[in-house]
Amino acid sequence: MKKLWTPCLKKLSARLPGASLTLTKKKLDDLTNLIGHSDSVAAEINQITKKLITPDSFEKQEKLPISPILADNLQILQQLFFHCIDVQFRDLAIGREQVTAMLIFIDGLADKNRIDGHIVKSLMAVQCSPLAPTQGIAIQSIKKLFLAAAEVREIATIGEITETILTGDSVLLLDGAVTALHIDTRGWESRDVSEPITESVVRGPREGFTENxxxxxxxxxxxxxxxxxxxxxxxxxxxxxxxxxxxxxxxxxxxxxxxxxxxxxxxxxxxxxxxxxxxxxxxxxxxxxxxxxxxxxxxxxxxxxxxxxxxxxxxxxxxxxxxxxxxVMIQFWQSSEDYYERYPTAWLVRTVRFVYSTLALLLPGIYVAITNFHQEMLPTALLINIAASHAGVPFPIYVEALLMEITFETLREAGVRLPQPVGQAVSIVGGLVIGEAAVRAGIVSPSTIIVVAITGISSFALPAYNLGWSLRLLRFVFGFLGFISGLYGILLGLLILLIHITSLRSFGVPYFTPLAPFKRQDIKDVFTRAPWWSMDERPVSISGSDANRRRQKYFLKPRPPGNSGW
Known part of the structure; x- marks a missing residue:
């Protein structure tokens, strides 16, 4: 069998310079049926078909204009969608003249109910109409008179046809027409609008974006x-x-x-x-x-x-x-709920966020620096307790903190990846058991456990998860700086960090705005959230010509005590 068909296959392969249009899916299927299912012959057929799916051949064919001959267009599309069982080709004959047409869509991306009810039935019901295919009359007639679809437009290239099909819409090709019709039929399954998981609030809308x-x-x-x-x-x-x-x-x-x-x-x-x-x-x-x-x-x-x-x-x-x-950096400390609660509440919450963000970044490093280099900064009783708790531990304080930080991050990651009921149990029970066992075994001291626990809880106070990751990574750097040079190393690290932050830009806007460069108008929404009646301008560093929130030059302000009017 191989000796019989190998010369034929070589001649067939020679006829395919750069994915020639002479070989269609039907021809390959017929060839496969004739020669049987021999493994060696099938391998040679696969080598030939690979020439149909090279990137260069795709780009060349997608740039081609639509041919007035329907068979040529179908031949190209069948090659582009070779072995794509979900691509459906529906033959149609339209009107008294029986104009040949082809409806193409992808099963699963297109809504079949809309295709059956608004396209196929409408076209099959066409009985009398001037559907002469010359000069695009057929396309224009069908587009304006017979298609019950919200969006119908003409397309002129093979690339536009493939893009339309792959986005879930349908394409109608007519014999004799040099354009095709793009018909809106998208209807795949999608997730309903629900409450966002990563940014939950107590007060505010419960709607979240979807994948659509x-x-x-x-x-x-x-x-x-x-x-x-x-x-x-x-x-x-x-x-x-x-x-x-x-x-x-x-x-x-x-x-x-x-x-x-x-x-x-x-x-x-x-x-x-x-x-x-x-x-x-x-x-x-x-x-x-x-x-x-x-x-x-x-x-x-x-x-x-x-x-x-x-x-x-x-x-x-x-x-x-x-x-x-x-x-700008300050955005990562702001939450939607800050603007839905009264401004004194927003001020308190933001203050808490700034304090605990600082703890999440610097607390382990400061703890290591003070216990190693600056013991005089601690009260005597507290220093004696820390020294006593650390007496039986064989590791330096920095190694203790490093081990517990890594363990804490591992438990947190395990809790995220596991199913939600199991993940919560692993995070809570794992932290309690491992912490207690480590203290009893003399691997870490209780004071180190407390510092790491406060640091971990503080990192959850940030509304932005991505900035939380940055602080968690920098925490290890500041811990090392505190271990090798005490508070001087931490201050040097903060100086370098501040220089780096002030040098960053986001699409031309300084990252540390409105603090550096200083923007007095924007400070009212940084460390606190000013009352709405006083926030009369948009951020000056990012807004365009329309910087005013209101057209009026005066704003309603709270009435003074004892005054019943505004």
């Missing part, structure tokens, strides 16, 4: 009901062709920032974008910095508030996390 980009943009439109809210579309990723939308308020967003965002999105040249983190790493200013320079959120109210301040939201299809640019 149209649902996410609709959630933004519900909150910002103005035609000034613009949505720009980009397709990123050669293989995934992920849709990316830029959402911003024209006049409110800074034009220079907007142009920079567009430029960076257009420069992305990768094969796949599966989550917003891909784009975040590709467009951020300092990819080697430990600090996140782009904020992400799955709360529509938070993203809408950022857009109203003058920022740009990057909405990516397939993920519930929306990117917000430009980002």
């Amino acid at each position: 980009i149209r649902t996410n943009t609709a959630l933004l439109r519900r909150r910002i009901k103005t035609p000034r809210l613009r949505l720009e579309k980009y397709i990123v990723g050669r293989m995934t062709k992920t849709e990316v939308n830029l959402a911003y308020l024209t006049g409110t967003a800074d034009d220079s920032v907007l142009e920079e965002v567009r430029r960076r999105i257009e420069r992305i040249d990768v094969d796949s974008i599966l989550e917003s983190a891909y784009i975040e790493e590709l467009i951020e200013d300092a990819p080697y910095s430990m600090f996140p320079q782009i904020e992400h959120s799955e709360r529509p109210d938070k993203v809408a508030a950022a857009i109203l301040e003058g920022r740009v939201a990057i909405v990516i299809d397939g993920t519930p996390f929306v990117l917000i640019v430009p980002t």
Whole structure:
């Protein structure tokens, strides 16, 4: 069998220079049926079919214009979707003239009920109509008279056909027409709008973004009901062709920032974008910095508030996390709930966050530095207790703290990865058992356990999970600096860290704004949240020409005591 068919296969392979259009799926199937299922012959057939799916052949075929001969178009599409069993080709004959047509869609991405009820039935019911296929008359007639679909537009290339099919829409090809119809039929299964898990609040909306980009943009439109809210579309990723939308308020967003965002999105040249983190790493200013320079959120109210301040939201299809640019460091200490509670409450909560963020970063390093180099700073009774608890431990205090920090991070990671009921049990029981056993075994001292526990709890006070990771990593650095040179090393590390933070930028905006450079107008929303009646301007460092929140030059203020009017 191999001797009989090898010369034939070689001739067939020679006829395929750069994935020639002469070999179709039907021809290969017929050839396979004729020669049987010999392993050696099947291997040679696979080598031939590989020529059909080279990247160069795909790019060449997708640039081709639509041919007026329907058979030629089908031949190209069958090669592009070779061995794609979910791609459906539906033959149709339209009108009295029996114009040959082909409806193409992907089973699972397209809504079959819409296809059957709004497309197939409508086209099969066409009996009388001037459907002469010359000069596009048939396409125009079908588009305007017979298709009961919300979105129908003409496309002219093979690449547009493949893009339409792969996004869940359907394509209608007619014999004799040099254009095809893109018909909106998307209808895949998606997750319903639910409360976001990573940014839960006591008071505020319970809606969160989903993996559907149209649902996410609709959630933004519900909150910002103005035609000034613009949505720009980009397709990123050669293989995934992920849709990316830029959402911003024209006049409110800074034009220079907007142009920079567009430029960076257009420069992305990768094969796949599966989550917003891909784009975040590709467009951020300092990819080697430990600090996140782009904020992400799955709360529509938070993203809408950022857009109203003058920022740009990057909405990516397939993920519930929306990117917000430009980002300043203070944003990671702000929560949506700060603006839903009264301002004295917001002031107290933010103060707690700043204090415990400092503890999460510096407490282990300060503990190691004081116990090793600066014992005179501790009260005598406390120093005696710490020394007594550490008497039987064979390791230095820094090694103790390092072991417990690593154990704590391991338990936290295990609790996240396990199923939720089991993960909580592992985190709580594991921490108690391991901590108690380590103290009894004389591996660590009780004071070290207390310091590590306070540090771990403090790291949960931050609303931003990504900044929490940065502080947790830097905590080990400051612990080492405290171990080798005491508080002097910690102060030197803080100075270097401050220099690094002030040198960062996010899309041209200084990362440490409004503290460095100092912006007096924006300080009212940094360490505390000022009352709404006094926040009359948007952040000056990011907003465009429309910087005022209100048109009036006066604002309602609280009435003084004893006055019944405003």
